[in-house]
Amino acid sequence: MDAPTMDLGCALDMLATQGWFAERSAETRARLGTIAKLRSFTKGDRIYLAGDRPNGMFGLISGSLNISIPRADGEDYTAHRAGAGFWLGDLALFSQGPRLVSVHAAEPTLMVQLPSPELVRLVRDDPRLYADFYALTYQNFRMAFDIISNLAIPSTEKRVADRLVLEAKMRGDQEGWIPLSQAELANMTAVSLPTLKRILRRFVELGLIDHRYARIQVLDRSALVRLCRG
Template structure:
């Protein structure tokens, strides 16, 4: 069976209401989450401040990989921007898939590289001294227009999936 099908069969399907958290800063790493329909907002905490919206991911976007792979507490919050359906691949399923298919870690590494690229774009946005340049960079990040590596080598949306 292809890796994509193994992942889809291993995922839990979760429906979220607008404003509902997938996870919050400090939560235990339970797995990775892929958007099937709707939008998720990635909120990054700043020292001494509330988490700030840094990115909005739509269908095909996966998040939570760093904490899931490393087994550490969440460092960001992921919140539904609208009614959203996500797929959750548990950390235990990730480990099981990697034991069964040695190429699985390559797919997870590709995801981590793409999300690291997103992190660098966010840092670049925050370092801009001009408010106009910072807002323009933020809008590019939110629109997902920064140059990024492919998130995974398979699509998140299973066939016959109904969206919001």
């Protein structure tokens, strides 16, 4: 499938409806918009790899991204499937260090890029902007800690329930759809695929979720939260 296209103005308007960009002042959004560039990707395209030098920040308009962490055995662990409104790339950019994660398009994806030279110049000219980027770094660290906390849950059923709640919350999709296959969710939660299938069947029977090919719908988030805490 071809990469999606869109007018830059429409793309920025969409980003202004959710996530970190929506929480910025109109003045800050306008200033960032002056350096923004549209980037489109097809499924499997590399956005950047762990170890790369930073080339700017990215905001996700449509599609989804696989955020992967390199493991000690040389393989990658896909930690998160990011959806629209998600921003990344701030930590390496402002610390002037290499990328810590690898990011690939999980499907045809449209993004806005804030290139490094222009963004650094904006912040140098107005250091007050640092507070906006600290807010983004805080959000992304909170997400990382949520993922670590999820993997520490001993019960496989509670771990899967918590991860579904976490993914649905981070995507902000009112219909609750999460674009994850069962195999991908099993990998994220460190659960065997047969065990995951059994857990998902029980959740369906309880009316907590529905699932289709390569996607899962959270129907009752509150009940999943209660299950985690029970």
